[in-house]
Amino acid sequence: MKSTSTRVIALLLLQFLGAASALAQNTASPPSLEAERTKQEKIYHGRGELRLEGYVIDRSLSAYVRALPNGFAQSLANLGPEERWLDVGAGQGLAVLDYYAPEYDPRQAGRRERQIKKASAVAMSIEDRRTPRWQQTVDTVEPKQLQYVFGKSLREYTVDELGRFQLITDVIGGFSYTENLALLMEKVLSLLSVNGTFYTVAQDVRNEAGSNKPHYAGEPFLSQIKNAAGEDIGICAWLKKISCIEVTCEYKGDWTPPLETYKIRKTCNAVTVPQMKSERFVAGTPPERVFVLASPASAKP
Numbered sequence: 001m002k003s004t005s006t007r008v009i010a011l012l013l014l015q016f017l018g019a020a021s022a023l024a025q026n027t028a029s030p031p032s033l034e035a036e037r038t039k040q041e042k043i044y045h046g047r048g049e050l051r052l053e054g055y056v057i058d059r060s061l062s063a064y065v066r067a068l069p070n071g072f073a074q075s076l077a078n079l080g081p082e083e084r085w086l087d088v089g090a091g092q093g094l095a096v097l098d099y100y101a102p103e104y105d106p107r108q109a110g111r112r113e114r115q116i117k118k119a120s121a122v123a124m125s126i127e128d129r130r131t132p133r134w135q136q137t138v139d140t141v142e143p144k145q146l147q148y149v150f151g152k153s154l155r156e157y158t159v160d161e162l163g164r165f166q167l168i169t170d171v172i173g174g175f176s177y178t179e180n181l182a183l184l185m186e187k188v189l190s191l192l193s194v195n196g197t198f199y200t201v202a203q204d205v206r207n208e209a210g211s212n213k214p215h216y217a218g219e220p221f222l223s224q225i226k227n228a229a230g231e232d233i234g235i236c237a238w239l240k241k242i243s244c245i246e247v248t249c250e251y252k253g254d255w256t257p258p259l260e261t262y263k264i265r266k267t268c269n270a271v272t273v274p275q276m277k278s279e280r281f282v283a284g285t286p287p288e289r290v291f292v293l294a295s296p297a298s299a300k301p
């Protein structure tokens with residue numbers, strides 16, 4: 001994430017997939033949603049040489065600690081043996097595997113005692129990216145302590161299927177890739193226990209202060225949320241409209257592309273997420289997206 005030029009790769013991708021250039025798409029008619037979905041599916045399922053360089057699936061736990069907001073390492077270290085962690089968009093699930101490695105020591109994150117038994121974890125991915133290390137680790141933990149779920153996107157799961165979690169993470173997973181961000185947030189918050197925390201990031205977006213410019217000259221921000229006047233309010237301002245959560249947004253301008261990170265604590269169950277319509281979705285790693293806020297009356301409890 002830090003070193004790859006995502007948008008350049010997105011352009012290469014469009015050529016690779018035999019599509020018209022992104023430039024042409026920006027100036028001509030809007031890209032067809034069905035065609036973009038097909039391209040996005042190819043990105044998810046690309047293997048070997050067909051996996052795009054920008055589609056990173058093997059970030060370690062230390063990469064998660066660097067990318068996610070302050071507090072993530074501590075929240076993970078604090079999980080008790082009966083508690084649960086969900087990683088949405090886990091790729092190979094390397095961060096989860098690192099947590100179960102014997103070398104993982106929660107005292108590095110400030111916990112006083114070494115934890116005897118680790119929490120349970122679920123790694124979720126659309127496509128199955130498990131490696132032999134996954135099974136080797138499963139063999140060392142209790143049944144059901146470590147699960148990998150795949151084959152569909154987060155919004156297609158129910159709370160009955162997955163249960164509830166005290167910690168949820170998303171590092172350039174569903175939060176960055178979904179074409180329905182409101183539905184994704186609703187699902188994440190329904191799976192999160194009260195007092196649980198969701199840690200996530202977005203790259204190349206308008207920051208909370210409105211002080212940054214799109215990373216690539218002449219290109220828009222990668223994800224935009226527009227109000228009725230057509231102005232991009234940014235992801236942070238939208239998250240802050242959701243009820244029953246506390247949101248902290250932190251901008252990491254020294255990353256390439258820059259990141260905004262989000263720490264979201266659920267405070268009560270009456271969550272209401274302001275609905276949005278998708279105005280633009282262009283396949284990529286991650287895709288370019290424009291959402292438009294619906295009128296306040298359409299917010300779903």
Ligand SMILES: C[S@@+](CC[C@H](N)C(=O)[O-])C[C@H]1O[C@@H](n2cnc3c(N)ncnc32)[C@H](O)[C@@H]1O
Pocket residue numbers: 044055056057058059060088089090091092124125126127152153154155170171172173174175177178
């Ligand atoms: C670029 S990889 C990131 C993998 C991992 N977080 C890492 O940093 O190495 C994107 C991951 O998100 C998953 N993904 C994308 N959209 C998703 C969605 N709506 N629900 C669940 N997983 C999703 C993909 O299947 C893939 O596993």
